[in-house]
Amino acid sequence: MARDGTQGGTQGATQSQASNIWTQVESQPMERIVWGRLYGKNIKIKSLDLNNDEFKAGRGEANDLVLTLKDLPEKILTRISKVHFIIKRANCELTNPVYIQDLSRNGTFVNNEKIGTNNMRILKNDDVISIAHPTYKAFVFKDLSPNEAIGLPEEITKTYSVNRKLGSGAYGLVRLVYETRTCQQFAMKIVKKNMLAGSARPSTNLSDPERVLNEAKIMKNLTHPCVVRMHDIVDKPDSVYMVLEFMRGGDLLNRIISKKLLSEETSKLYFYQMCHAVKYLHDRGITHRDLKPDNVLLESGDEDTLLKVSDFGLSKFVQKDSVMRTLCGTPLYVAPEVLITGGREAYTRKVDIWSLGVVLFTCLSGTLPFSDEYGSPAAEQIKKGKFAYRHPAWKGISQRAKLLINQMLITDPKKRPSIDDVLQANWLRDTKVLQKAKQLMKLDSMEIEEVENNFLEPPTKRSRR
Numbered sequence: 001m002a003r004d005g006t007q008g009g010t011q012g013a014t015q016s017q018a019s020n021i022w023t024q025v026e027s028q029p030m031e032r033i034v035w036g037r038l039y040g041k042n043i044k045i046k047s048l049d050l051n052n053d054e055f056k057a058g059r060g061e062a063n064d065l066v067l068t069l070k071d072l073p074e075k076i077l078t079r080i081s082k083v084h085f086i087i088k089r090a091n092c093e094l095t096n097p098v099y100i101q102d103l104s105r106n107g108t109f110v111n112n113e114k115i116g117t118n119n120m121r122i123l124k125n126d127d128v129i130s131i132a133h134p135t136y137k138a139f140v141f142k143d144l145s146p147n148e149a150i151g152l153p154e155e156i157t158k159t160y161s162v163n164r165k166l167g168s169g170a171y172g173l174v175r176l177v178y179e180t181r182t183c184q185q186f187a188m189k190i191v192k193k194n195m196l197a198g199s200a201r202p203s204t205n206l207s208d209p210e211r212v213l214n215e216a217k218i219m220k221n222l223t224h225p226c227v228v229r230m231h232d233i234v235d236k237p238d239s240v241y242m243v244l245e246f247m248r249g250g251d252l253l254n255r256i257i258s259k260k261l262l263s264e265e266t267s268k269l270y271f272y273q274m275c276h277a278v279k280y281l282h283d284r285g286i287t288h289r290d291l292k293p294d295n296v297l298l299e300s301g302d303e304d305t306l307l308k309v310s311d312f313g314l315s316k317f318v319q320k321d322s323v324m325r326t327l328c329g330t331p332l333y334v335a336p337e338v339l340i341t342g343g344r345e346a347y348t349r350k351v352d353i354w355s356l357g358v359v360l361f362t363c364l365s366g367t368l369p370f371s372d373e374y375g376s377p378a379a380e381q382i383k384k385g386k387f388a389y390r391h392p393a394w395k396g397i398s399q400r401a402k403l404l405i406n407q408m409l410i411t412d413p414k415k416r417p418s419i420d421d422v423l424q425a426n427w428l429r430d431t432k433v434l435q436k437a438k439q440l441m442k443l444d445s446m447e448i449e450e451v452e453n454n455f456l457e458p459p460t461k462r463s464r465r
């Protein structure tokens, strides 16, 4: 398994270079990087360079900017606190966000909004800082880091500070953003509508803004520990901007690639959570349609981690047949019925079961069940449901796991199990893994008891191969 743009192991080299630089720096005074600037507005100050981790302003002598009668009128000065506000940028690094903290009694305001004593918010380029009173506009802040917000819609730039690139997928770019008011981190996914479809034809859904809005509302209302929370969505003619919960652990594809394959226990822990997410979506009439390890995100770098399914409902915003087309050819996780109909027909939620089966196969072996490398075109193998347990790792994997995969990869969707059937599979009757999942998902004990009790019931009739 490989993916374009994987990172090489250069960290060690960088670290040793860094320590050399450090020894040199000790003997010479380091030139300070100016990362921001304050321009005086009502205040009688032309400009101030920000080149420390912290910049304090107020009446007190110890501040970087000591405010006096030379700078502002007496009636304002009397309302200024000893330390009125602090502006911070960790390690002066341009990739870090800029925070402003209000320490005043009478208020620090950004673009007329009061920050609130001891509260912080993110400071963005061109933000206006008022002190003591919202109408006393003292400074304009200039961020000297490259402007990442160019070309983004105002709905995004007025609410979020746009930060570094987190990665890029088949749909487009993902950036780290900070909600300025709350300082909360999110991942913003920019989905170019026409890129996948390979044509300039806009999505048919676009002609119906009410429908788009409705879809967005549904997606924003979904709440499940294993479903990536959609915080915000902005729909524009060319792109959709999705502001998603930020997942530090990266995606499942990278995890599989870096580990080569996952142990049966870890695969089960992850698969169980994915099934919970899919059940939640299916119970609400939502089919994911594009389940694959790239769309499964991990909360942390730990092996036992919470995971969340992402990108559900995306197909409602981009071209209807976009799931069918990927930039690299055959969609390897797609169900045969989708390939057979060319992605033009409505299909059932069983397409997700197939994809989950392919994902499970990939986790356990680090290989794909269907691939052009196996002698015939992958699409033909998928349509026939032809796959084999080739990799040596399969020798050590339980029959129960293989039985479940066999069932999920049945070509006839009617015979393929439902998500409820999958959740009752023998392979998932595993108290140890269930307990771990319970802790990670923070499901209350009642919910998990319900799941466990289901196991006591006789297994439902399941279609066999």
Ligand code: 3AM
Binding pocket: 166, 167, 168, 169, 174, 187, 189, 228, 244, 245, 246, 247, 248, 250, 251, 254, 294, 297, 310
């Ligand atoms: O390009 P790579 O594989 O490093 O992990 C995702 C992938 O990273 C990341 O963006 C890239 C394209 O999908 N990503 C997607 N959604 C994310 C999220 N909600 C995310 N990273 C963090 N949180």
